[in-house]
Amino acid sequence: MSFMMDFFETDDLDEKYELVCRMDVEEEVTDSMIDNMAASLDVVINDGTIDNRIEELKRCLRTKKKYESVRLRRG
Numbered sequence: 001m002s003f004m005m006d007f008f009e010t011d012d013l014d015e016k017y018e019l020v021c022r023m024d025v026e027e028e029v030t031d032s033m034i035d036n037m038a039a040s041l042d043v044v045i046n047d048g049t050i051d052n053r054i055e056e057l058k059r060c061l062r063t064k065k066k067y068e069s070v071r072l073r074r075g
Contacts, residue, residue, distance in 0.1 A: 003027055007037055013065040016041075020061065024054050 003023040007016055020037070023029060034053045038045045043060045045053050 004033060004036070008040060013061055013068060017058065017061040017065065020054065020058055029054060 003019055003026075007019045007023075010016060010019075023033075029050055031047075031050065031053070034045055034050070034057055038057060038060070041060060041064065043057075045056050045060070047053075048056075
């Protein structure tokens with residue numbers, strides 16, 4: 001569960017992405033965990049297998065990282 005706490009405590013999207021990648025390998029992931037992480041990012045992850053939902057969460061994080069970096073460079 002420390003992965004979850006680390007995920008919620010950091011604002012760094014790169015770190016969040018790395019935590020999700022590590023969690024996928026090192027910890028048993030539940031639908032509830034994915035839903036909570038998605039809610040903290042203001043996204044919804046569709047129902048499906050855990051593996052597909054983790055991949056969708058990673059995709060959302062990559063997309064957010066891409067657009068946040070563009071927004072910060074313009075700001």
